[in-house]
Amino acid sequence: MAEAQNIPVGSTTAGQIAVAAESTVATRMSAPPSFDVADFPVPHGREEEWRFTPLERLRGLHDGTAVVTGDGVKVDVQAPEGVTVETVGRDDARIGKAGTPVDRIAAQAYSAFEKAGVVTVPKETVLTEPIRIAVHGEGGVRYGHQVVELGAFAEAVVVIDHTGDAVLAANVDYILGDGAKLTVVSVQDWDDKAVHVAQHNALIGRDASFKSVVVTFGGDLVRLHPRVSYAGPGGEVELLGLYFTDAGQHQEHRLLVDHNVPHCKSNVVYKGALQGDNAHAVWIGDVLIEAKAEGTDTYEMNRNLVLTDGARVDSVPNLEIETGEIVGAGHASATGRFDDEQLFYLMARGIPADEARRLVVRGFFAELVQQIGVDDIEERLLAKIDEELEASV
């Protein structure tokens, strides 16, 4: 990235300065968290949390006009022995335990879902095979709720795979007992027209570790909101993300790590490649270190690689620190271009243009892909990256 530059907090590659720079994590949402959709006004688009999102492409998820149609989305859970898979009613105590909806669509999903999926890994159960949750859209509208709960010292890998075409708003709760280890890979491999908006709430038990890998390739509009808070000290969180935003796609990842207890760690790394006209990626990384969270160690990073003209990135890291008694806190954001000079250099060494681009993009993502730790997902990702490159270059 010959012209790579460090983007200061609150700036965008298009040169506009985001209002976020002066707002705080605590105040940036236009209404307090609530399970009731009626507590949130219909967004008009200028709110801090909505200003990057093209509301007209939300298909009515934000204003109550998206009505559930048939069984438009199929959910299939495959779990190894020892795991409990249930479908429960709205009154189940486990629902909503990990976090509260923070915006209108999350509250809409909570207010509208009929049945929730609950996957439970009992305490001290260590799985050797992943739990796979396939969410396949068949053109319908759906409000969903999924809970994944690990008992104390349980260990599991969960792969949630989104394919097909759907208009989906959902909340996903991850509840980790003390000392539990959970890796979740959420793949958004939607068809071109899909709209997917979801809030992920992770509640990290004492000494538990949580790794979230968010991979977004498809969809017309994908807006995900992974949020983490801690239930006890010693928790460790890794939030990894990878997106490949094509012409016309809007892919938005908004993260919040709330360091609300002492001696916890978090590490956030999101990387995205963009190509084509009106490809738009948004990354908001909020980290809050509360006054009581002494001994916190946190770092967040967002890197973007713009492969063609016409693509746009908005990257806003935001770190709010209420105590100085911490181990470390940092953030970084940079957006670079794959430019003509890099292409020329590689081609001047005999490498054809398409292969040169593949080399650069694979290199850009490689380090992140290797950290996923689920073999078939890693292979699929690399194949998908190649496919994306071939499709539109």
Add this chain to the structure above:
Amino acid sequence: MATLEIRDLHVTVEADNATKEILKGVDLTVKQGETHAIMGPNGSGKSTLAYSLAGHPKYTITSGTVTLDGEDVLEMSVDERARAGLFLAMQYPVEVPGVSVSNFLRTSATAIRGEAPKLRTWVKEVKEAMERLNMDSSFAERNVNEGFSGGEKKRHEILQLELLKPKVAILDETDSGLDVDALRIVSEGVNRVRETGEVGTLLITHYTRILRYIKPDHVHVFSGGRIVESGGAELADKLENEGYEAYTKGGASE
């Protein structure tokens, strides 16, 4: 025997919304085994010649021909030129983040040779070539040109020259920005390739210093977008003593 023939080459570049002619009729023949030094003052068009031959999109060929063994080079894309046997060691090698030197070299060698080099012999080949250029083995794991010092960039260019074994190597101011030690190491690398007798070398430079290490068969003075005088190695001595003044004045009066 491989031959690069440049005939009446005219090249323009777009700058400040105007078209400017930089090369104004270059004629040059470089045969395998020969070393030609092209010397000239800043702005004479030396680097334009180098980049035009390699096919940089910034430059437009308005007339003339370039052939390599009779094949029309100007019809080829940048990568095709490289695979046909042209190599340009760049004055300002480009950083390519995310791509390691080892991955880059192997991808390039695979493209140039038409098949992937056998892993075991390849690793040895790279290791030995790097040792000869005083490059630490950790170099291979770094990203291409990222954070390289000036000397490291140039050594990396010559490493590629040694591994890719082109028919014609164009070295664009490879000597600029090098201290004496680095210049010696880089020159020795170029000489190893020259000694095979299989490469024609076009050495573009502003200074005569590098010619103490790399002895040219022919020296050409470049001024005002073309070659204004050609001679043997003795011409470099004349330039060393008298500078380019005579040529720039001559160029201006034309």
